[in-house]
Amino acid sequence: xxxxxxxxxxxxxxxxxxxxxxxxxxxxxxxxxxxxxxxxxxxxxxxxxxxxxxxxxxxxxxxxxxxxxxxxxxxxxxxxxxxxxxxxxxxxxxxxxxxxxxxxxxxxxxxxxxxxxxxxxxxxxxxxxxxxxxxxxxxxxxxxxxxxxxxxxxxxxxxxxxxxxxxxxxxxxxxxxxxxxxxxxxxxxxxxxxxxxxxxxxxxxxxxxxxxxxxxxxxxxxx
Amino acid sequence: xxxxxxxxxxxxxxxxxxxxxxxxxxxxxxxxxxxxxxxxxxxxxxxxxxxxxxxxxxxxxxxxxxxxxxxxxxxxxxxxxxxxxxxxxxxxxxxxxxxxxxxxxxxxxxxxxxxxxxxxxxxxxxxxxxxxxxxxxxxxxxxxxxxxxxxxxxxxxxxxxxxxxxxxxxxxxxxxxxxxxxxxxxxxxxxxxxxxxxxxxxxxxxxxxxxxxxxxxxxxxxxxxxxxxxxxxxxxxxxxxx
Amino acid sequence: xxxxxxxxxxxxxxxxxxxxxxxxxxxxxxxxxxxxxxxxxxxxxxxxxxxxxxxxxxxxxxxxxxxxxxxxxxxxxxxxxxxxxxxxxxxxxxxxxxxxxxxxxxxxxxxxxxxxxxxxxxxxxxxxxxxxxxxxxxxxxxxxxxxxxxxxxxxxxxxxxxxxxxxxxxxxxxxxxxxxxxxxxxxxxxxxxxxxxxxxxxxxxxxxxxxxxxxxxxxxxxxxxxxxxxxxxxxx
Numbered sequence: 001x002x003x004x005x006x007x008x009x010x011x012x013x014x015x016x017x018x019x020x021x022x023x024x025x026x027x028x029x030x031x032x033x034x035x036x037x038x039x040x041x042x043x044x045x046x047x048x049x050x051x052x053x054x055x056x057x058x059x060x061x062x063x064x065x066x067x068x069x070x071x072x073x074x075x076x077x078x079x080x081x082x083x084x085x086x087x088x089x090x091x092x093x094x095x096x097x098x099x100x101x102x103x104x105x106x107x108x109x110x111x112x113x114x115x116x117x118x119x120x121x122x123x124x125x126x127x128x129x130x131x132x133x134x135x136x137x138x139x140x141x142x143x144x145x146x147x148x149x150x151x152x153x154x155x156x157x158x159x160x161x162x163x164x165x166x167x168x169x170x171x172x173x174x175x176x177x178x179x180x181x182x183x184x185x186x187x188x189x190x191x192x193x194x195x196x197x198x199x200x201x202x203x204x205x206x207x208x209x210x211x212x213x214x215x216x217x218x219x220x221x222x223x
Numbered sequence: 224x225x226x227x228x229x230x231x232x233x234x235x236x237x238x239x240x241x242x243x244x245x246x247x248x249x250x251x252x253x254x255x256x257x258x259x260x261x262x263x264x265x266x267x268x269x270x271x272x273x274x275x276x277x278x279x280x281x282x283x284x285x286x287x288x289x290x291x292x293x294x295x296x297x298x299x300x301x302x303x304x305x306x307x308x309x310x311x312x313x314x315x316x317x318x319x320x321x322x323x324x325x326x327x328x329x330x331x332x333x334x335x336x337x338x339x340x341x342x343x344x345x346x347x348x349x350x351x352x353x354x355x356x357x358x359x360x361x362x363x364x365x366x367x368x369x370x371x372x373x374x375x376x377x378x379x380x381x382x383x384x385x386x387x388x389x390x391x392x393x394x395x396x397x398x399x400x401x402x403x404x405x406x407x408x409x410x411x412x413x414x415x416x417x418x419x420x421x422x423x424x425x426x427x428x429x430x431x432x433x434x435x436x437x438x439x440x441x442x443x444x445x446x447x448x449x450x451x452x453x454x455x456x457x458x459x460x461x462x463x464x465x
Numbered sequence: 466x467x468x469x470x471x472x473x474x475x476x477x478x479x480x481x482x483x484x485x486x487x488x489x490x491x492x493x494x495x496x497x498x499x500x501x502x503x504x505x506x507x508x509x510x511x512x513x514x515x516x517x518x519x520x521x522x523x524x525x526x527x528x529x530x531x532x533x534x535x536x537x538x539x540x541x542x543x544x545x546x547x548x549x550x551x552x553x554x555x556x557x558x559x560x561x562x563x564x565x566x567x568x569x570x571x572x573x574x575x576x577x578x579x580x581x582x583x584x585x586x587x588x589x590x591x592x593x594x595x596x597x598x599x600x601x602x603x604x605x606x607x608x609x610x611x612x613x614x615x616x617x618x619x620x621x622x623x624x625x626x627x628x629x630x631x632x633x634x635x636x637x638x639x640x641x642x643x644x645x646x647x648x649x650x651x652x653x654x655x656x657x658x659x660x661x662x663x664x665x666x667x668x669x670x671x672x673x674x675x676x677x678x679x680x681x682x683x684x685x686x687x688x689x690x691x692x693x694x695x696x697x698x699x700x701x
Binding site for chain 1: 289342343345346349352353356357358362365366368369370372373376377380381383384385387388
Binding site: 003006007009013014018076080082084086223 | 513516517518519520538541542544546548550551552553554555556557561565566568569570571593609
């Protein structure tokens with residue numbers, strides 16, 4: 001079994017056992033939807049506003065996930081155990097990014113229907129195919145950045161503070177692109193076409209930061 | 224080690240800055256639309272270009288540090304980013320003043336470069352807190368380098384995304400008379416830009432030399448009078464050893 | 466056959482503090498090095514350097530014939546570390562932890578079962594590690610350290626928290642006659658000395674002495690734990 005698979009399996013097992021990340025991320029999303037309803041003083045949203053609220057909420061939920069990603073490694077000696085094994089160190093990055101991506105998908109499976117029920121004005125079904133494409137690309141970007149920032153922050157004193165501070169600006173292009181891509185899908189009059197150029201931006205972002213992360217991650221594990 | 228050519232650079236900076244000031248006030252013409260206040264452009268744009276250049280330079284030295292392990296590169300990276308942050312505050316402040324004078328609002332979201340700059344600034348503003356929160360100096364340098372590289376790569380991507388996000392119909396708010404700058408403006412801008420670059424490099428070298436001197440002083444003190452003579456190192460974001 | 470460990474003036478700093486300096490020794494395959502020293506003397510730092518977790522800042526270090534840190538990748542997987550921390554995920558069971566390590570090291574899962582039997586933890590192998598006592602967790606950690614049949618064992622107080630029965634059970638895995646070369650940190654002077662071929666005494670990061678067992682007296686080791694002036698007096 002490859003190292004990446006072993007690591008992913010271990011993390012999924014831990015999550016199933018502790019049920020820490022995914023439920024919290026989901027509940028946090030729900031609370032945020034309620035907050036937005038009152039903060040914006042609107043009962044239904046469409047277009048730009050709906051898109052923005054959805055993406056900001058998903059982003060904040062992702063930050064929760066980022067904070068937890070490396071905690072077990074840090075507190076239970078997992079880094080050492082991994083570093084002692086004769087495996088490529090970037091496999092830890094790939095495994096963790098995949099796990100974070102998985103968590104995001106799991107949360108979205110529940111949170112987007114919740115969003116559709118609670119706040120979204122127009123029907124979501126027409127928007128679904130386009131939304132899926134955007135979600136895949138955007139989640140990949142958030143997962144890459146989240147894993148990098150999580151690993152960066154885990155060895156610092158103020159780790160829960162550093163993660164959102166660093167992650168939010170870095171993820172901003174993803175939010176911009178995903179938000180712009182999603183807003184026509186939530187148009188009041190019915191889903192419009194998905195502007196493909198934003199998918200291009202997301203793809204480019206994922207590619208650049210994915211490669212960068214692979215190049216740079218080793219240095220975060222060395223001592 | 225870092226102080227070579229400092230005197231020449233200082234004199235050059237002084238000359239260029241004075242030259243730029245005189246050109247701005249006595250030579251460059253007043254802008255047709257915005258009047259005198261447009262002249263802040265000669266401060267704002269060079270500040271922005273040099274600050275961004277400083278961030279990218281910090282990233283480049285970070286790469287060199289990771290590749291060679293030579294902490295002098297880490298020090299150079301740190302000082303470049305640190306200075307660029309200070310310049311960045313200047314960019315945002317002058318941009319704000321310009322916006323207020325031209326358009327009556329302290330901030331304009333329609334100016335993509337300014338918005339991109341704000342995001343980059345917010346990111347790099349985390350550089351020092353990140354460093355400060357790591358005790359082990361070697362780890363601090365390494366993590367800071369990784370961060371600087373990510374930040375450096377982020378700059379172009381960010382500008383692209385924000386640019387695309389602005390509707391192309393919106394006119395550039397904070398610009399001069401389009402791409403055709405009259406010769407006098409072009410010259411003034413060039414001198415202002417050169418002055419800013421020279422000033423940045425001079426300040427950069429000054430800070431490098433100063434930090435290096437403190438390090439050597441501390442090392443000497445400890446070597447001569449024992450490990451306890453210099454007192455324990457306070458927690459700091461800046462590199463403390465080469 | 467190349468020595469298990471060759472250290473020449475190895476050192477490591479932590480900021481301005483010297484964690485380790487001037488350590489020079491050679492350990493032949495199959496032999497045991499006992500490391501003694503007070504807290505903060507640099508024992509753990511030395512162990513972590515040998516495990517390739519830390520890079521030496523000075524001197525030359527060769528483990529199993531490979532230079533560190535340049536060839537560290539070739540050493541990983543041939544070295545087993547038993548640290549102060551058991552390095553186990555507390556929410557997973559002993560079996561799951563060991564299976565995870567087996568997968569990382571490319572070891573057959575049957576070996577996990579064999580080891581669990583060996584240390585007498587078959588019955589509790591499926592309970593989360595956080596429910597195990599310190600002694601049991603230590604036994605699992607010992608399994609983890611020897612799972613991949615390393616050529617060099619790095620043991621930080623291996624018998625801490627173990628009752629005599631357990632100590633006997635782990636003997637074939639990490640004991641003197643288990644096979645691999647060993648570096649053992651111990652505060653049990655008598656026992657540690659009796660098992661050693663080579664002895665290293667550390668004080669404040671510096672090697673106070675490196676000698677064969679026969680040349681070292683218990684008093685020398687006890688002197689490491691007291692203040693320098695008293696130590697000189699004791700040796701005089």
